[in-house]
Amino acid sequence: MTDTTIRPQPVVRVRGITSPRVLGWFIGLGGALLVFALFVLALGNNPLAVLQAVVGGAFGSSVALNRTIARTIPLLLLSSGLILAFRARFWNIGLNGSMYIGAIAASGIALSNPNAPGWLIAPLMLLAAVVAGAVWSLIPGLMRIGFGAPEIIVSLLLNYVAARIGDFLVFSYWKDPNGRGFPGTATFNADFWLPRLDGSNVHFGLVFGLLAVTAVWLLLARTIWGLEIDLIGQGARAARYLGLNTSLVIVFVSLVSGALAGLAGAGEVAGLNHRLEAGITQDLGYTAILVVSLGLLRPWFTALCAVLVAGLLSGGTQLQVQFALPAAMAGVLLWAILYGVINGQSLAERLQIATPSGRALSRRSAPGEG
Amino acid sequence: MRGIEKRFGDVLAIDDATFEVERGEIHALLGENGAGKTSLMNVLAGLYRADAGQIELGGRPVQIHSPEDAKRLGIGMVHQEQRLVARFTAPENVSLGHRFPRWLALQRYFHGLAARLSARYRLAIDADHPVWSLPLGRRQRVELVKLLHHGAELIVLDEPTANLAPAEIEAFFVALRELVGNGKTVIFITHKLDEVIRYTERVTIMRDGRVLATFLTADTTRERLNELMVGATEPRREGVASSSGAPALVLQHVTVDDPRQRRALRDLQLAVHAGEIVAVAGVAGNGQTELAELVTGHVPDYRGSVSVLGQDIRGLGPRALAQLGVAYVPENRRDVGLIASQSVAINLALRRYATAPFSHRGWLDYPAVRASAGELIKRYGIQPPDPDLPVARLSGGNQQRVVIAREFSGNPRLIVADNFTRGLDPRSTQQFIHALFEHRDRGAAVLWITGDLSEALLCDRVAVMNSGQLVAVLERAEATRERVGLLMSGDLVAS
Secondary structure (H helix, E strand, O other): OOOOOOOOOOOOOOOHHHHHHHHHHHHHHHHHHHHHHHHHHHHHOHHHHHHHHHHHHHHHHHHHHHHHHHHHHHHHHHHHHHHHHOOOOOOOOOOOHHHHHHHHHHHHHHHHHHOOOOHHHHHHHHHHHHHHHHHHHHHHHHHHHHOOOOOOHHHHHHHHHHHHHHHHHHHHOOOOOOOOOEEEOOOEEEEEEEEOOOOOOOEHHHHHHHHHHHHHHHHHHHHHHHHHHHHHHOOOHHHHHHOHHHHHHHHHHHHHHHHHHHHHHHHHHHHHHHOEEOOOOOOOHHHHHHHHOOOOOHHHHHHHHHHOOOOHHHHHOOOOOOOOOOOOHHHHHHHHHHHHHHHHHHHHHHHHOOOOOHHHHOOOOOOOOO | EEEEEEEEEOOEEEEEEEEOOOOOOOOEEEOOOOOOHHHHHHHHOOOOOOOOEEEEOEEEOOOOHHHHHHHHEEEEEOOOOOOOOOOOOHHHHHHOOOOHHHHOHHHHHHHHHHHHHHHHOOOOOOOEHHHHHHHHHHHHHHHHHHHHHOOOOOOEEEEEOOOOOOOHHHHHHHHHHHHHOOOOOEEEOOOHHHHHHHHEEEEEEEEEOOOEEEEEEOOOOOHHHHHHHHHOOOOOOOOOOOOOOOOEEEEEEEOOOOOOOOOEEEEEEEEEOOOOOEEEOOOOOOEEEEEEEEEHOOOOOOOOEEOOOOOEEEOHHHHHHHHOOOEEEEHHHHHHHHHHHHEEHHHHHOOOOOOOEEEEEEEHHHHHHHHHHHHHHHHHHOOOOOOOOOOOHHOHHHHHHHHHHOOOOHOOEEEEEOOOOOOOHHHHHHHHHHHHHHHHHHHEEEEEEEHHHHOOOOEEEEEEEOOOEEEEEEOOOOHHHHHHHHHHHHHOOOO
């Protein structure tokens, strides 16, 4: 994630700079689809049929839609927190770990109080997940403030720590005695489950997800704190000149992004699986990085991209079922789209710099002294 | 170099410049800040591409499109800010940029090579310590050895003595003599007359992007050079302060230590009163910017006492001081004073967005921000007059207007302006200097940091800075061009 890959949008919608970026976005998308089509063709399949199957597998039936929405819920929570962190140029790669820790905390509450009333335990699970995720994510933030430790490295490595803690628990103390060796806990008391829409996988986490997107949008577009996040992200030296409290903002964005990731983890265990399993996050903490990059760090556009990415992930299984293509092809398509869109963006920006009115953007523009 | 021309946007940095150097001489390129000296040499070193003109080397026309081309032709440049890898030792730095793969750059070989080169040209270097631990004079020698290693025959030095102590300067020129004696050619960029007279064979003078003349140094005088360098254009003189009021800024025995001992401020004593403009004159890099940062709350560690508008500023940050009524136009407007990707409207509101009417309990009121921006755009003539445009899309001069508009509005009580006219055309310069004086007449105190003598002489008093010290504070009547100029260059010690 270098400076050119993700450039947060200014709060005030800016004329002229928006259109080439959007254009670049679609050119990138088209390019990626084209490359993917060639790839599929080389493997001896009809690309249009493949695409149709993927879209059908994502949105074509109620079962498909069900699966897609279930994937969308954690992505909404993860990506709205990540937007804040990335806008402040705090490269928090550790949401997968926070999500894991959130799932573990929620599971811990559920497993240690199997007979307590549901109205008490269910909210407590969510609260524990939020707090645990936030604290976990605060570690790289504090290390950055205190020692200047690069948050990319610290947060990334903490992901593995979180995953090992989870593995350890589901393989040992929390392992379901009746699970026939399967690495997972016993199913939680049904009173603790998050409510669902009848006959679907759409659980109450969706409400939290939509609230998170709305709140992040309001914060960024309407408040001075959102503006300050952008100011610190877009002009570190200017932020110092203005006397903005960068440390406070880093603490804030790491707490919020971690808390929402923890909530996403709790949603997976309390809303979807009803127990903790090894690999519960399905690496969605990383997928969220892709989502916010596609979404250009704009809250609503990112939410739309979360739906799209969730659809591609769940529709991708059709590749295996219908065409005997490897399931990993869905991943290939996703990352090709990301690659295409990011390059389309850079291209759009470069073209813009080449025009006379944009000259001030080029690096060597100020006359040297002397 | 013939008929060289270079534009940056709509600014003509070099205008039809023709410049000749003979093999085996030390040639000074003399001019004030912004005269185009460095830009011209950057064209020679392949960093900038000229928009017009041609370069000949040894009688043959050459094409220089990149630093790589320049290196191949034997042209090397030592820049003002040094470009060494701080953690590496001298031999390691010398080996950088080599055309062999890095793994071939064996340590022992380069150790030996650096030692041979430094012995041959009598440039003693310290081979065992990382360069960050060396004094600046030593580091410069490492750069020279590096250039020589890469086969430089024509060496360009950009203000090599700006950060050197007098004794180091002497040693440095002895080393340069040695180089010239070995058939190398040295061009050195400077605005110090004294060094030109003492150490060079010929001198070329630049002003406003144009080459004025080239002389044999022996045939000219210091006064003549000064006259040509500064030019006769005198900005309109503003009236003297009618009366000065309470002290707005008081520095008492202020010392700032810096581990690298470059940016230190030493034992500053200064008072600026309401209703007066005090110039801080000095050659760039002598501590003026550090002074500006100190009084605007950016330096937490200092000794002595600083009081602003009657309040001790220890523990107060930039934001608290801005709220007290301190405006600060920083020297580096693009990176420091502005947020390039944000709109003009937001940039104009950076000091005020947290207060009514721009926000209420944390909720931003964009219509109010835009409306206020519209007024400022009109009053300060910002082009194009579009509050929604990202400020990066404005020209350099208009970016400067945005910073000035923001800092000058809101009735500041102390204005700290650091070289705020740099990059503005003469008419806007005049306009904003006038605006600064209007603030003074309204009762604001102004600290105007400038490297331009003509600007300094407009002020009510002139404090001269050299090597982190205020060497003199002169009343306007005592501040003559000659005297201030000599004090700035460190040639005259205040009595």
